[in-house]
Amino acid sequence: MKKVHLGVLGYGTVGQGVAKIIQERYEQFKEMIDVDIEIKKVLVRDLSKEREIKLDEKVFTLDYKEITENDEIDIVIELTGEIDKAYDMIVSALNNGKDVVTANKAVVSKYFEEFTCIAKEKDLNFLYEASVGGGIPIIKPLYDIVKLNRVKRVRGIMNGTCNYILSKMTEEGSGYLDVLKEAQELGYAEADPSSDVNGDDTLRKLRILSTIAFKQPIIEDEILMDGISKIKASDIKLLEKNGRVIKLIGDTWNEDGTIKSIVQPVAVFKGSYFSSVNGAFNSITVEGDMVGELKFYGSGAGMLPTANAVLTDCLDIILENQKTETHGVGCDLEVKSDTISGKFYIRYEGDNKELASYADEVLSESPYVIITKEVEFKKIKQIVSDDENTAIIRIEDGDY
Amino acid sequence: MKKVHLGVLGYGTVGQGVAKIIQERYEQFKEMIDVDIEIKKVLVRDLSKEREIKLDEKVFTLDYKEITENDEIDIVIELTGEIDKAYDMIVSALNNGKDVVTANKAVVSKYFEEFTCIAKEKDLNFLYEASVGGGIPIIKPLYDIVKLNRVKRVRGIMNGTCNYILSKMTEEGSGYLDVLKEAQELGYAEADPSSDVNGDDTLRKLRILSTIAFKQPIIEDEILMDGISKIKASDIKLLEKNGRVIKLIGDTWNEDGTIKSIVQPVAVFKGSYFSSVNGAFNSITVEGDMVGELKFYGSGAGMLPTANAVLTDCLDIILENQKTETHGVGCDLEVKSDTISGKFYIRYEGDNKELASYADEVLSESPYVIITKEVEFKKIKQIVSDDENTAIIRIEDGDY
Numbered sequence: 001m002k003k004v005h006l007g008v009l010g011y012g013t014v015g016q017g018v019a020k021i022i023q024e025r026y027e028q029f030k031e032m033i034d035v036d037i038e039i040k041k042v043l044v045r046d047l048s049k050e051r052e053i054k055l056d057e058k059v060f061t062l063d064y065k066e067i068t069e070n071d072e073i074d075i076v077i078e079l080t081g082e083i084d085k086a087y088d089m090i091v092s093a094l095n096n097g098k099d100v101v102t103a104n105k106a107v108v109s110k111y112f113e114e115f116t117c118i119a120k121e122k123d124l125n126f127l128y129e130a131s132v133g134g135g136i137p138i139i140k141p142l143y144d145i146v147k148l149n150r151v152k153r154v155r156g157i158m159n160g161t162c163n164y165i166l167s168k169m170t171e172e173g174s175g176y177l178d179v180l181k182e183a184q185e186l187g188y189a190e191a192d193p194s195s196d197v198n199g200d201d202t203l204r205k206l207r208i209l210s211t212i213a214f215k216q217p218i219i220e221d222e223i224l225m226d227g228i229s230k231i232k233a234s235d236i237k238l239l240e241k242n243g244r245v246i247k248l249i250g251d252t253w254n255e256d257g258t259i260k261s262i263v264q265p266v267a268v269f270k271g272s273y274f275s276s277v278n279g280a281f282n283s284i285t286v287e288g289d290m291v292g293e294l295k296f297y298g299s300g301a302g303m304l305p306t307a308n309a310v311l312t313d314c315l316d317i318i319l320e321n322q323k324t325e326t327h328g329v330g331c332d333l334e335v336k337s338d339t340i341s342g343k344f345y346i347r348y349e350g351d352n353k354e355l356a357s358y359a360d361e362v363l364s365e366s367p368y369v370i371i372t373k374e375v376e377f378k379k380i381k382q383i384v385s386d387d388e389n390t391a392i393i394r395i396e397d398g399d400y
Numbered sequence: 401m402k403k404v405h406l407g408v409l410g411y412g413t414v415g416q417g418v419a420k421i422i423q424e425r426y427e428q429f430k431e432m433i434d435v436d437i438e439i440k441k442v443l444v445r446d447l448s449k450e451r452e453i454k455l456d457e458k459v460f461t462l463d464y465k466e467i468t469e470n471d472e473i474d475i476v477i478e479l480t481g482e483i484d485k486a487y488d489m490i491v492s493a494l495n496n497g498k499d500v501v502t503a504n505k506a507v508v509s510k511y512f513e514e515f516t517c518i519a520k521e522k523d524l525n526f527l528y529e530a531s532v533g534g535g536i537p538i539i540k541p542l543y544d545i546v547k548l549n550r551v552k553r554v555r556g557i558m559n560g561t562c563n564y565i566l567s568k569m570t571e572e573g574s575g576y577l578d579v580l581k582e583a584q585e586l587g588y589a590e591a592d593p594s595s596d597v598n599g600d601d602t603l604r605k606l607r608i609l610s611t612i613a614f615k616q617p618i619i620e621d622e623i624l625m626d627g628i629s630k631i632k633a634s635d636i637k638l639l640e641k642n643g644r645v646i647k648l649i650g651d652t653w654n655e656d657g658t659i660k661s662i663v664q665p666v667a668v669f670k671g672s673y674f675s676s677v678n679g680a681f682n683s684i685t686v687e688g689d690m691v692g693e694l695k696f697y698g699s700g701a702g703m704l705p706t707a708n709a710v711l712t713d714c715l716d717i718i719l720e721n722q723k724t725e726t727h728g729v730g731c732d733l734e735v736k737s738d739t740i741s742g743k744f745y746i747r748y749e750g751d752n753k754e755l756a757s758y759a760d761e762v763l764s765e766s767p768y769v770i771i772t773k774e775v776e777f778k779k780i781k782q783i784v785s786d787d788e789n790t791a792i793i794r795i796e797d798g799d800y
Contacts, residue, residue, distance in 0.1 A: 021548060021690055032547065032615075032726075135691040137541045144537065144712050147432065148421060215432075276676060283695075290421055291535040291708040295683075295697035308691040312544050321721055326432075 001030065004318050005040040007067035007098070009089050010079035011060075014103055014130070015042065016053040017307025018077060023053070035318055041067045043080075043089075068092035075314055078102040087111055094118045094126065101313040103130035103306055106195075109204035113217055119324040126324045127313035132205040133158060133282050135305025136298040137312070142212050142286060143325045149288025151213040153253035156284030157277050158205045160300035161189045161196040162228050162248040166236075166265075167278040170245055175233050188280055198227035199248065199263045206250035210261050213286070214254065215331040222335045223252075223261040224377060230391040231265060235347060238363055239267045239393070245275045246393055249400075259335045262377065265393045267345060268400040275400075341376045345369070345393040346384065354383050371395060401430065404718055405440040407467035407498070409489050410479035411460075414503050414530070415442065416453040417707025418477060423453070435718055441467045443480075443489075468492035475714055478502040487511055494518045494526065501713040503530035503706055506595075509604035513617055519724040526724045527713035532605040533558060533682050535705025536698040537712070542612050542686060543725045549688025551613040553653035556684030557677050558605045560700035561589045561596040562628050562648040566636075566665075567678040570645055575633050588680055598627035599648065599663045606650035610661050613686070614654065615731040622735045623652075623661040624777060630791040631665060635747060638763055639667045639793070645675050646793055649800075659735045662777065665793045667745060668800040675800075741776045745769070745793040746784065754783050771795060 006022075008015050022029075022037055029035045042055060043064050061067065068076055068089055076093035078100060080086045086107040093100050100119070102108060108115065108128045119126035129139045133156070145151065157163050161183060168179045180197070183189035195201050203225050210218040228248050236246060244267040252261040268274050273295065277283040282300030287293045299305035316322035348355060349367045358380070359370040367389065372380070377394075384390045406422075408415050422429075422437055429435050442455060443464050461467065468476055468489055476493035478500060480486045486507040493500050500519070502508060508515070508528045519526035529539045533556070545551065557563050561583060568579045580597070583589035595601050603625050610618040628648050636646060644667040652661040668674050673695065677683040682700030687693045699705035716722035747769045748755060758780070759770035767789065772780070777794075784790045 025548060029547075136694060137537075137544065141537045141541070144540075144715075147429075147715055148425060148708050148711055271671075271676075273676065276671075276673065288708070290704045292699040292702070292705050294536060295695070297695035297697070299692040302692070304690045305692050308548050308688070311548055315544070315547055319723075321723070323719075323721070 001034050001036050002318065003036045003038070004075065005038055005073045006314065007041045007070060007073040007076045008039060008079065009043045009064055009067060009076065010081065011042050011044045011051065012079065012081070013303045014306045014310065015079045016051060017303035018310055019053045019055055021304065021307050021311055033315070033319060040073050041070060043067055064089045065092065068098065069096050073098060075099045075101060075317055077310055077314070078104055080104065081106070083107050083110055090115060091118065094122060094124055097122065097124065099125040099317045101127050101310055101317070103128070103310055105131040105201065105204040105208065109207045109220060112208060112211060116324060116326070120326065124324070125317045125322070127316065127322065128208070129313050130306050130309035132208055133284055133296065134160065134298065134300040134302060135308050136282060136284065136296050136300070138209070138284050138296050139212070140322065141294070141296065142209065145286055145288050145291060145294070146213060146215060149290045151254070152287040152289065153251070154209045154213045154284065154286050155249055155251040157247055157274060157282050158250050158284065158300065159196055159202045159248060160280035160282060161193060162202070163277065163282070163300070164188045164280045165197070166228060166246055166248065169233060169236050170240070173233055173237065176229065176231060197229045199225040202248060202250045202263045206252055206261060206263055209284070210252035210259065213252065214259055214333060216333060218252065218259060218261060218335055222337055223263060224337045224340060225262070226264040226392060228265055230388050231393070232391065235345070235391055235393065238369060239345060243270050244268060245270055247274050247277070249274065254333065257333055259333050260337050260340050262337055262340050266396050266400065267393050268396050272400045338378050339376060341374055343374055343395040344372045344377070344380055345395055346372060346380065347391045348384055349389045352383065401434050401436050402718065403436045403438070404475065405438055405473045406475050406477055406714065407441045407470060407473040408439060408477045408479065409443045409464055409467060410481065411442050411444045411451065412479065412481070413703045414706045414710065415479045416451060417703035418710055419453045419455055421704065421707050421711055433715070433719060440473050441470060443467055464489045465492065468498065469496050473498060475499045475501060475717055477710055477714070478504055480504065481506070483507050483510055490515060491518065494522060494524055497522065497524065499525040499717045501527050501710055501717070503528070503710050505531040505601065505604040505608065509607045509620060512608060512611060516724060516726070520726065524724070525717045525722070527716065527722065528608070529713045530706050530709035532608055533684055533696065534560065534698065534700040534702060535708050536682060536684065536696045536700070537709070538609070538684050538696050539612070540722065541694070541696065542609065545686055545688050545691060546613060546615060549690045551654070552687040552689065553651070554609045554613045554684065554686050555649055555651040557647055557674060557682050558650050558684065558700065559596055559602045559648060560680035560682060561593060562602070563677065563682070563700070564588045564680045565597070566628060566646055566648065569633060569636050570640070573633055573637065576629065576631060597629045599625040602648060602650045602663045606652055606661055606663055609684070610652035610659065613652065614659055614733060616733060618652065618659060618661060618735055622737055623663060624737045624740060625662070626664040626792060628665055630788050631793070632791065635745070635791055635793065638769060639745060643670050644668060645670055647674050647677070649674065654733065657733055659733050660737050660740050662737055662740050664777070666796050666800065667793050668796050672800045738778050739776060741774055743774055743795040744772045744777070744780055745795055746772060746780065747791045748784055749789045752783065
């Protein structure tokens with residue numbers, strides 16, 4: 001029987017989920033795949049903290065090098081949620097010959113090419129299925145798709161917190177701050193929700209997916225972004241009258257040989273596919289020239305779904321079913337998100353002649369609510385102020 | 401560069417799709433994965449037939465043994481649509497040391513355990529992603545899921561022909577035979593559509609999925625089945641009034657330790673997930689105890705999507721990313737589909753006192769249309785006649 005030792009960096013929700021699944025499926029791993037999996041070391045910030053999923057006290061450590069430099073550890077699972085500290089840990093693990101699995105989209109997004117390069121060079125695995133879409137299998141299928149397809153588009157609802165907030169605001173007619181507070185109490189939103197609600201988290205996931213899909217680095221700075229924190233109950237109500245619901249969608253596509261990528265709130269028709277993805281669920285769709293459109297749906301976050309994705313990567317390493325894939329090579333298309341245009345719902349206060357000149361329809365006059373003609377998103381962002389009394393939502397008539 | 405020779409058994413729609421993708425992506429395979437893929441031999445029934453996707457004449461053969469016993473061929477792709485002839489070909493290929501990929505659900509369903517056993521014994525690959533869900537990746541993700549999860553349920557719309565017919569009947573109010581004729585003209589239905597419309601095709605796919613999901617053989621005879629050929633425009637209209645649409649759904653689940661499996665027309669609520677899967681699309685959902693519910697959606701058939709799935713399996717073999725998985729072992733739950741019960745919409749002619757005794761609601765009296773109380777499906781089937789004036793549709797109130 002193969003014996004595999006895991007080292008886990010971080011013991012929050014997902015880390016405890018990993019421990020829980022290993023505890024519950026320990027015998028099954030032995031019987032089904034002939035592997036004895038043991039968590040050897042776990043990095044924590046506080047040795048004395050009480051935790052829901054118990055482990056022998058001796059596995060906990062405050063020093064990540066006891067994991068990344070530990071000769072007995074085969075696979076390092078990085079779940080810190082940090083960026084630069086996580087970078088040091090991952091590089092240390094790879095340099096010490098460990099395979100690495102991470103659920104940390106922020107660090108993958110920032111150092112994607114570098115990690116892959118080191119892993120390839122050292123013939124190690126660097127896998128990150130859990131970094132996008134929580135429990136949804138999307139990274140592995142996407143690598144399968146790009147081997148046979150030219151990808152036309154990848155888009156999705158990729159942030160459970162935002163989707164939960166927007167769904168609740170729609171269902172209950174409540175205001176943004178009330179729902180956010182409720183989401184924080186229920187554990188669906190972090191104490192500091194800024195990276196979720198301002199779009200950063202979705203952008204990082206989109207950066208990873210678009211880099212794989214288009215086989216060239218599409219970095220964070222090349223993606224336009226707008227979040228959901230300025231959306232009010234009144235916006236949802238006004239758009240609902242027109243048969244629409246609002247979703248935060250990350251969207252990256254190849255438009256006649258140019259890559260365009262954007263994260264922003266989109267008003268889609270009720271009855272469309274994305275309108276049916278509610279609560280903390282995520283869905284990602286991929287369009288290839290051979291396979292057509294595929295849609296993947298599941299829990300976008302949560303202890304067990306995310307831990308399930310982390311352990312799927314670990315089992316792939318153990319069973320030698322997946323290797324670090326080369327991405328970000330072979331293609332050199334222009335990336336030009338600045339030219340993304342559309343029709344927008346805009347709510348703003350005060351008089352703004354320039355903005356008014358783009359109006360195709362005026363829904364309200366105090367505050368002003370307009371639906372624009374086709375116009376560049378960047379142009380609109382330059383004109384409108386960035387205060388909380390301004391919201392921009394793309395109006396999407398297509399098949400979403 | 402690795403050189404790989406394929407032998408293809410059958411050159412219909414999917415076979416030509418395989419050839420087309422290889423022609424279009426030949427250089428990409430070389431650059432991206434360092435493989436030179438060539439179709440060496442193709443089994444056909446008629447050497448002189450004109451074909452859309454051209455190949456050098458010398459590759460065509462009338463004798464399958466020129467492929468399965470050919471020393472130069474590495475992977476045999478079986479696409480005949482036959483059952484017992486296909487069995488001979490697959491066994492011959494495996495016995496001659498070839499990896500085998502098939503899209504043929506009928507032969508996989510009938511000989512699933514035997515093929516896997518031979519392949520395992522000879523350390524060869526036997527893969528069949530394209531046999532279920534066309535272009536949708538479902539077999540590989542399901543094998544990933546069962547390693548970490550106890551599966552509670554797998555269900556889906558798995559037959560594009562039936563779904564196309566039901567969608568068209570719903571949209572246009574047309575009769576079954578008119579839509580079937582149209583579907584045949586458009587190539588969405590075979591000249592002999594019986595295995596699609598009577599439920600056999602869905603049953604075979606469900607047999608494969610449930611065997612993987614529950615880790616024990618669930619054979620065809622253990623699955624209850626009813627098809628769509630008796631459904632009339634009037635049934636669709638009556639159910640539409642109650643906010644429902646009809647879908648042919650294959651459903652297999654673990655009910656307190658007992659496996660139950662059924663294929664039958666189900667009236668789901670408009671607005672539910674399955675109600676949004678229309679036309680020739682398929683969708684399969686899987687519920688695991690760790691990962692929660694995952695949904696997979698895509699083209700259920702068609703030249704390129706199915707060929708894409710076939711070639712994904714081939715690339716997995718070439719890149720050593722996937723091996724024949726062991727299924728159908730480790731578990732020994734009771735399989736007892738006979739006890740499946742539900743509420744049913746039943747249309748029948750003439751007087752039937754026994755059936756009337758199960759009625760909870762009478763929707764019409766000539767013909768009789770009733771909605772039953774909760775009753776066993778098997779009991780209803782025993783009472784009603786099998787003529788074309790009788791239709792049974794499950795009424796589903798749950799989250800479908």
